Amino acid sequence: MVVATIGILLGNWQQGRAAYKTELQARQQARAAEPPLDLAPSTPASPDLEFRNVRLQGEFVADWPVFLANRPMGAQSGFYLAMPFRIAGSDTHVLVLRGWLPRPAGAEYGKLPAFATPAGQLMLKGRVVQGAGKVMELGEGPPLAPGALVQNLTPEALAQASGLKLLPFLVQQTQAAGRRDALARDWPAPDAGIDKHRGYAFQWYALAALALLFYVITGFRRGSRTNR
Missing domain, CATH: 1.10.287 (Helix Hairpins)
Incomplete structure (x- = not known):
């Protein structure tokens, strides 16, 4: 029994x-199915915001990239590239999952792929999510710093490490930002x-x-x- x-x-x-x-x-x-929402520093972080398509004007904080490890796409291993995005006319930021990058062929674990970041103001389109997806983490990860390779990441942890003011959710970028943008954005459902x-x-x-x-x-x- x-x-x-x-x-x-x-x-x-x-x-x-x-x-x-x-x-x-x-x-x-x-x-x-709802029309895109113009994301502002005052946008409330309500449960109704999750999965909403948004637009936001501003610029990437290019000196604070963070790589999320163990994020395969199909049969290929790789990383998510996360970066703060400052909303225009404010000191408020949102953590953006910019896309996926493949692990360089034959490279050792800590070797990170090259990427391009658009400079200056741009209009970004994306989708609000509550997290980047949690993967198993054994022990304590490395200190959170620019260019760090980590297993998991939250806006709260990045705000504490960087001193930036961050909204309590993430945005999955859904369109390319510039002609040199080669990141993949086939986000898991x-x-x-x-x-x-x-x-x-x-x-x-x-x-x-x-x-x-x-x-x-x-x-x-x-x-x-x-x-x-």
Whole structure:
């Protein structure tokens, strides 16, 4: 019975994850259909802002690039490039995920790819997200500094390390900024893995059913021997 109970609980958990990602997918589709929002320093960080398409005028803080490690695209390993973006007419910044860069072929782990940053004012288009996606991190990472290679990154951590005033969310850049911009922006969908969770749930429920069936059969056989 213990195995059956564990199987049901784990199946329910996987079903819950599938339901959560299904709701996330519907929310993203609804927000994507809304007109782009002009992001300002005073824009409130409400839950309704997540997945909203935004436009913002300003410039990148070019001397504060940060690379997020272990971010593959397809079968190729690589990095996300993150950089603060100062909103025009203010001292407020937003952390922008500029895109994906491949790991240089044959390079050692700490070798970072080259990239170009547009200078001066520009109009940036993107999508608001709450985070860059969390990956497993063993031990304490390196100090957060310009050009650092880290596993995970939050606006709060970057604000503390850089002294910049940052809004409490990120923007995934969705369009190129200049002709020399070669970053890839095939951002992973938040609904990824729904079928996988449902498949795992089925497996756990099947295990619970087999365990329950085994319990019933062995109990019946014990009872039959006792009555002889």
